[in-house]
Amino acid sequence: MPLSDDDFGVEEEKAGQNLAVLAEALYLINLLLLPGLAFALLFGLWLKYKDSAPPLARQHLKQTTFVSLIGGFLIFTLSGLILTLGGLAWEWTWVILILYFTCIHSTLVLFGMYALIKAMNGQTWRFPLIGPAIDNPQA
């Protein structure tokens, strides 16, 4: 059977797949385009659906919400610490700060891209190191 015109290889094969994709998209938008605002939407979605959504969506909502919080903590507190300890007028503060920010931010984005692909394919995925445990790995 020919594929439909809007088929990008993303079909709602599993319940909650669209919500899972939305959660991952908001996670990435929070990092790349609308920091804060996208997280507020994501947090709202998590609050609303954390108990009622299908397992797939629930996992992605949980992963993205918690990783956004931990990621935000990693970005802002450690950047703040580097700034506080080094001071604005020391060149090495900026060397360390910009490298740290770029590396941690890019890593979070890359993980988010991979998680988005997993959501698009109806699979769960735990963010390495900082992602909360998967409740039911079979979901």
Add this chain to the structure above:
Amino acid sequence: MQFKSQAVAKPYFIAAIGLFVGQILFGLILGLQYVLGDFLFPAIPFNVARMVHTNLLIVWLLFGFMGGAYFMIPEESETELFSPKLALAMFWIFLVAGALTIVGYLTVPYATLAAMTGNNLIETMGREFLEQPLPTKLGIVVVALAFLFNLTMTMLKGKKTAIAMVLMIGLWGLAVFFLFSFYNPVNVVLDKFFWWWTVHLWVEGVWELILGSFLAFVLIKTTGVDREVIEKWLYVIVTLTLISGIIGTGHHYFWIGTPEYWQWWGSIFSALEPIPFFGMTVFAFNMVNRRRREHPNKAAVLWALGTGVMSFLGAGVWGFLHTLAPVNYYTHGTQITAAHGHMAFYGAYAMVNLMMISYAMPILRGRAANSNKSQVLEMWSFWLMTIAMVFITLFLTAAGILQVWLQRVSDTPLPFMVAQEKIQLFYWMREWAGVAFLIGLIVYITSFFVGGEEEKAK
């Protein structure tokens, strides 16, 4: 291999790898010259080593693109190449012209080379990346036209797929925009303005189409995902590339004497340029995740995934890092640009060529995939080169930030050469990362000569 004439790709790939080795050796020489200023002086001055390093990069990538296209178009068009003899003749012309040019750079003072090669007829030399003497530039045009004629005729007599069309648009664009290398107005602003029509519209325009089509081709072959799905992704990537990349040229027009509105246009549109690379990464990983079969050539799949990630980081993230006009005001032409250039070229274009070579070479040698032993070695080379490039980029970024501070932000700015001395630590670290890259390249070449049980061609 499906069509006998695809075999013409093999010498192109071998030449590409040979020139790649040359590029890396000159990169190491250059890296040492940053810290030991007199190294190999006067035999190979810094400006000559830099010119050889960048020109070899361009030429080996072009050899790779040509080889990849000669391999891909017959298979996509489902017909033999229009003229394999023409393809082989052009290979030798291009190789000899390229080799003579490099010999010219290394043996004759640049001004003498210009005088010897008729630069007074049409003054095209002396501009970064377009340093080639007039006969070489004319040779490139002849080779490109013959190459495009050969492929276009092949396509006209065969099937016309979307992936092949995107590749051909990219290749025709490459040839058309190279013509601006002959336009060298006396007005320096105009000179720079149109110089970018070759340099920028190649790497942030038409080359991305070549990259996208190569990636799509290899992903179809290795994952078994429906062509229609892959083609739709490709359309989106091509659209995003052209929308962001064409006006994104404006990020080169901030400080060259063009009107101020370019600071807005350049900033906004080049801020969008990471999007197609983002799309490519999601595309590659998504297709591999949805694969319908396990292709025996795992190394090619690794290169495909790697090019997605590394081009996003190098071209996307490191490009965005210094593309907004208020940031670029401080970072313009510093080691931050070098950091971006290294990772973007490796991630986007070196890796996509290595991916195509990785996929095509075993087939050209009569097997579906190399032996497991050979692939393990190739994957080691992937990680060695890629991690080394990440470190090269990080060290150059650190050097660049320090340079910006010392030279441009500080209340007591230092002269250029004094600032250079202060960032030598990072140049040394970059050099050692470069040595690791060379080791990776040696491992890569070794992988071609390792035996073992091979996967038979089907």
